[in-house]
Amino acid sequence: IGLSFVPDLKLANSLYALGSCYNTIALIYTKLSDHLRALEFHHNALAISKRIDNRRSVAQSYNNIANIYQDLEDYDSAMVYYERSLALKTEGNDRAGMASTLNNMGELMLATNRLNEAEKFFLESLEIKSESGNRAGEVYTQNNLARLALLKKDFPGAEQYLDITERTAQELGLLDELRVNYELRIALLKELNRPADAFRYSELLMVVKDSLMNREKAEALAGIQIAYEVSERDRQIAFLEKEGELRKSQLALRNTLIVVSLIILGLVYLQFRREHRNKEQIKTLLREMYHRFKNNLQLLSSVLSLSARELTDEQALQAVRSSESRVNAMALIHRKLFERKDEARSINLRDYITELITYLIHAYGYHERGIQTDLSLEPVQVDIDKAIPLGLIINELISNAFKHAFIDHQSPCLTVGSKLEEKATLNIEIRDNGVGMRPPAERRGESFGLKLVNMLMNELRGKYEVSTQSGTRYVLIIPL
CATH class of the missing domain: 3.30.565.10 (Histidine kinase-like ATPase, C-terminal domain)
Known part of the structure; x- marks a missing residue:
């Protein structure tokens, strides 16, 4: 669709719209992993931004080109363009843009194992995002800091960042960042030799991935619908053109407005639906995880109880009963969490201890x-x-x-x-x-x-x- 509008936009001399179109095409090629074509269209967009002296767009094009070079593992070229982007954004006091580029530079340092430099860039990015109240951006960078802490074997630091990002990602409905958080959490728990906790997060990660897959399917269907609406509007405009009601330049500009409007409306609608749906999905997946984990533990407890009935050796019997009570102690926590009507991750200790003592008295x-x-x-x-x-x-x-x-x-x-x-x-x-x-x-x-x-x-x-x-x-x- 984007490529079909390029000739009309050139004819209409709408350079700003043409630059936006080039950027959109480049992003599509990036999604398709055709990095060389993406690079070509980002350079086209950069040339137009320079021609109309739009310094903010120039800075963004530099950043986009750097991202492509980083994907191609040409790290030296990527850093050159990141530095150009950061210089322009700093000059224009584009704080949000600075935070984004600093985070990207930190990721580049991380990819080249320059951990101290990566930490410096991440912390600068996080400071700007915190000042501006960009909580979603904070989660993204804090996940990067957790990954960095893991590489440096700073396990308490990694756990601290992951605790913060998990709570915020759940609150804001950021499923992508929650997936990254759980993957990093599992790696951390394996390092700390905590297999039970790692298993619990593995189950939660599976539910998050299922939710993301469902979301991607919904977005693909929405994209098809938007493309159909654009096609229908094209047909109507072509009919009007034949009737002589539109000149060719007006047609190009109207096409541009239609494309931009539909894309913006589609993205706004998808974002609204995504945020609302993600928050509900997180509530559901947390309850599903607690329920699934509770059932697994109860099944294990039942197996141990049945095994105890077959034992005659007193020492072996005591060992099995001890294991059964430990499994029940964990299952009780997950039952308490499942019984809650909200997505909270805490339990009332008084109720828990009271019920645990009652169980042990009978056991x-x-x-x-x-x-x-x-x-x-x-x-x-x-x-x-x-x-x-x-x-x-x-x-x-x-x-x-x-x-x-x-x-x-x-x-x-x-x-x-x-x-x-x-x-x-x-x-x-x-x-x-x-x-x-x-x-x-x-x-x-x-x-x-x-x-x-x-x-x-x-x-x-x-x-x-x-x-x-x-x-x-x-x-x-x-x-x-």
């Missing part, structure tokens, strides 16, 4: 023996990334009490408390009135359960204290 048979529970829990909201390891820790410590503390105890009592201290620090106390832990000298090494507690506390960047007077008492201190 270890204390509902028949009788046990006193003293719960003093604040309704603190905890993000899922902290709730899962925290739930496993609480499950482990309470399970240990039920397995070891109350042997032959006539009046077992379990006390659990939680409160949010200053500086967003969560304190959790778990105490029993049982026999207490044996001295370290009498133990045969550290159990798997306590090793798991130590590993998860390190992941949460928390610490804990333990005392064994009149039973066992754990105090967990965790930054939120």
Whole structure:
């Protein structure tokens, strides 16, 4: 369609429209991966922008040409054109354009493994986007900074950027950036040896990719509809021309207006539909992911429960029951998330601990023996990334009490408390009135359960204290 209008636009001497048409054709060739043809039309657009002295368009053409050279891995040529683009945008105080080009220069440095220079460009771009309130642009650059941190093995830095971009991408309905975020998150979790979390994000990534595929199909259909409308309008204009109602130059200008108007209307409509649909899709895919993950964990819990019935060896039976309770602790979190009507990623810790204790009381048979529970829990909201390891820790410590503390105890009592201290620090106390832990000298090494507690506390960047007077008492201190 664009190529068919070039002769008319030349005839009408509409240079600005012709330059826009060249740029559009170049972008189409880029989509088709025909980079040489794209480069040709970007240079045509650049020549016209220089001819009409439109410095903003010249700067954009420089940036577009640099992008093509980067795709062709001609990094030296790409940097030359990026620098020309940045100089013009800086001269014209085009802050949004500067941020875009700086981000592109950072990506070029990343591609050539010049990580420190890449970080400098990304941070400059992010600063401008933050000042102008360009939240979608911030997400794009922060994903790049997360990728950079991964390459530098700065895992805490990568996680910090990914946490920010995940929340913002979900809020704004940015499915493309959410896909990038989840791919980077999975790579990070593999580096941190957290397979359960990596699996959870892999499932969510699949749902996002499905949503993107559906969106692309819808956009393709919309593109066909726009092309049909342009064709119909061409036919009408041709008929009017035969009737002598339009001169040739007027026809060219009207064609231009029709094309531009239809494209703008189509893009505005698609953008509106995309933003509205993406936000709804993210709500749906989050609930679908929680539901799918919850069902998988419940299935695994059922398999472990069935396996336990076949075992006669007490040690093996205890190991399977411990695994079953750990799986249930994670499944309970995902059930709590699924039950929420919004897209929030946090759970009420008071409700969670109360329900977990009820499950463990029945799992270890204390509902028949009788046990006193003293719960003093604040309704603190905890993000899922902290709730899962925290739930496993609480499950482990309470399970240990039920397995070891109350042997032959006539009046077992379990006390659990939680409160949010200053500086967003969560304190959790778990105490029993049982026999207490044996001295370290009498133990045969550290159990798997306590090793798991130590590993998860390190992941949460928390610490804990333990005392064994009149039973066992754990105090967990965790930054939120």
